[in-house]
Amino acid sequence: MKIEQLVTQIRKKQSFLCVGLDTDLEKIPTHLLDHEDPIFSFNKAIIDATQSLCVAYKPNTAFYEAYGAAGWESLSKTLRYINEHYPEMFTIADAKRGDIGNTSTRYAKAFFEEMDFDAITVAPYMGKDSVEPFLDFADRHTILLALTSNEGAFDFQTKMVENKELYKEVLKTSKSYKNAQNLMYVVGATKASYLRDVREIVPNSFLLVPGVGAQGGSLEEVCHYGLNADVGLLINSSRGIIYASQGEDFAQVAAEKARELQSQMAQELTKFGQNT
Amino acid sequence: MKIEQLVTQIRKKQSFLCVGLDTDLEKIPTHLLDHEDPIFSFNKAIIDATQSLCVAYKPNTAFYEAYGAAGWESLSKTLRYINEHYPEMFTIADAKRGDIGNTSTRYAKAFFEEMDFDAITVAPYMGKDSVEPFLDFADRHTILLALTSNEGAFDFQTKMVENKELYKEVLKTSKSYKNAQNLMYVVGATKASYLRDVREIVPNSFLLVPGVGAQGGSLEEVCHYGLNADVGLLINSSRGIIYASQGEDFAQVAAEKARELQSQMAQELTKFGQNT
Numbered sequence: 298m299k300i301e302q303l304v305t306q307i308r309k310k311q312s313f314l315c316v317g318l319d320t321d322l323e324k325i326p327t328h329l330l331d332h333e334d335p336i337f338s339f340n341k342a343i344i345d346a347t348q349s350l351c352v353a354y355k356p357n358t359a360f361y362e363a364y365g366a367a368g369w370e371s372l373s374k375t376l377r378y379i380n381e382h383y384p385e386m387f388t389i390a391d392a393k394r395g396d397i398g399n400t401s402t403r404y405a406k407a408f409f410e411e412m413d414f415d416a417i418t419v420a421p422y423m424g425k426d427s428v429e430p431f432l433d434f435a436d437r438h439t440i441l442l443a444l445t446s447n448e449g450a451f452d453f454q455t456k457m458v459e460n461k462e463l464y465k466e467v468l469k470t471s472k473s474y475k476n477a478q479n480l481m482y483v484v485g486a487t488k489a490s491y492l493r494d495v496r497e498i499v500p501n502s503f504l505l506v507p508g509v510g511a512q513g514g515s516l517e518e519v520c521h522y523g524l525n526a527d528v529g530l531l532i533n534s535s536r537g538i539i540y541a542s543q544g545e546d547f548a549q550v551a552a553e554k555a556r557e558l559q560s561q562m563a564q565e566l567t568k569f570g571q572n573t
Numbered sequence: 574m575k576i577e578q579l580v581t582q583i584r585k586k587q588s589f590l591c592v593g594l595d596t597d598l599e600k601i602p603t604h605l606l607d608h609e610d611p612i613f614s615f616n617k618a619i620i621d622a623t624q625s626l627c628v629a630y631k632p633n634t635a636f637y638e639a640y641g642a643a644g645w646e647s648l649s650k651t652l653r654y655i656n657e658h659y660p661e662m663f664t665i666a667d668a669k670r671g672d673i674g675n676t677s678t679r680y681a682k683a684f685f686e687e688m689d690f691d692a693i694t695v696a697p698y699m700g701k702d703s704v705e706p707f708l709d710f711a712d713r714h715t716i717l718l719a720l721t722s723n724e725g726a727f728d729f730q731t732k733m734v735e736n737k738e739l740y741k742e743v744l745k746t747s748k749s750y751k752n753a754q755n756l757m758y759v760v761g762a763t764k765a766s767y768l769r770d771v772r773e774i775v776p777n778s779f780l781l782v783p784g785v786g787a788q789g790g791s792l793e794e795v796c797h798y799g800l801n802a803d804v805g806l807l808i809n810s811s812r813g814i815i816y817a818s819q820g821e822d823f824a825q826v827a828a829e830k831a832r833e834l835q836s837q838m839a840q841e842l843t844k845f846g847q848n849t
Contacts, residue, residue, distance in 0.1 A: 298731070319676070326697055329611070356681075358671070359611045359672055359676045359677070359679035359680045359683065360679055360682040362645075362679070362687075363679045363680075363682045363683045363687060364687065365645065365649060365683070365688070366642045366643075366645040366646040366649060367642075369638075369641065369642040369645045373641060373642060391672075393670065393671060393672055393696070393699075394635070394669065395669060395696060396633070396635055396667075396669055396722065397721070397722070397723040397725075399635055400595070400635045400636075401635070401640070403633075403635035403636055403639045404635045404638065404639075407635065407638040407639045407641070411640065411641045412636075412641070413641060420669070420671060420696045420698050420699075421698060421728075422696050422697060422698045422718055422721075422727065422729060422730065423669075423696075423718070423721050423723060423725050423726065423728075423730075424723070424724070424725025424726060424727065424728025424729055424730070425724065426723050426724050426725040427723065427725050428725070442698055443700070444696075445673070445699050447673040447674065447699060447700070447702050447703065448700070448701065448702050449673075449699050449700020449701040449702040449703050449704070450699065450700060451700065451744055452697075452699075452700030453697065453698060453700055453703050453734075453739065453742065453743065453746070454698065454699075454700070456734045456735065456739075457734065457735070458729075458732045458733065458734050458741065459733070463729065463732075463734070463739070466732065467727065467729065470728055470729070480749040491690065496644075517848050521703070522666040522780045564583065
């Protein structure tokens, strides 16, 4: 998908919400466990209920791999379902891959060809030749981990490297990679002021922001520092939406939670003159 | 598997060779393509031919994911075959995973429970709570990326952080993680003198060393700087062994290449008094 198509969807739906499909058999409503593929049944219901309120879905691959080949099949089915029924949706494999060149090419093929994701999250530790094979794919997007929203982010990402924090060095260095126009970045919302610093380095890139809500970040602050002329933000919510109810009404309640976030996003877009 | 069992195998076989199973349908002998599961057929033949000469197998998950659920099933079958027929073998999922806490727990379950690997490679960028869920598993091993053997390693890993290179900061910090006794490290052999610096920080840990041979590192130098009282080294070779011949004799030629490395390793062990 081209960036312009994503931006068009955001303006049309007045939403830059990404719903995280971290689907866990121990947390989904028990009545689904009798289904042939409970993970797919759950995802399908969540997708049908929320698709008008969000612009992206982000399955985290760990939750599918935990069930082996069957889980991998549930992931493929989920992606095919989205692409067939809601082809305007931006799809992100939250896989946090990254390896030496010829191996990263394999991962890129797994997620961009074998499956048909628009984007994948990638870890930066192995540097240029671990990232560029993903960037080779036109109109596919590589979402590089810059600053994550977990406690361990402070182990290395905020350490000073050549007078700047490591995550800033990652942002800066990645801009010189071949096909850097296909880069987006993961930037956690635990401290919204980080987004201001990030925007100084990558003013035009899309940022995938976890950590709004449950992990404490404020949507208003994230928008204040993060919005740009193309909106430039995807804000993810996983558990706060998909597990808002564990009863038979789970999809309806998920839609209500998604609508709450979408309404706030519409307000922010209006405030920043992004509502047309 | 306990470390002591691995060390016992190394001394018995006079080998610390790890064979990388980077199995690629475009590179395996064409006569195997008629088999029901060509990837498994190839792996099985390589394993049967080399198992007396090595102590570990390391499938790189990217090569299996590239074929979707079917590839994931080939990986599972390969692992089951090793564990059933050669239970003394140390098995490493070269997956380079790492995510926030509850997600890393899922990955750990995928590789240590759903499949029954002894070890997994993990990327350090997200810090403590992305690594510790793997360390929770007793007698399973987390092989943290420290210094990789690719060109991109110099993007970030060798940058100075608090007066030391980032990879040294990773080594040092990781020693404070809970259950750090379950850590091993990936250390590339592109410059063997790096191993000397690594040994100053982690004298007792096992190191998984890629990059000997094809990528230019010398086995003798790696041993000079890397061997410790428990041997402490696993040296990986992938393509140099498994694709040494693409004819019908591929398994036999793979065994010859493995034997060459094993002989050199036996000499090094003798030289360092590790031959009993």
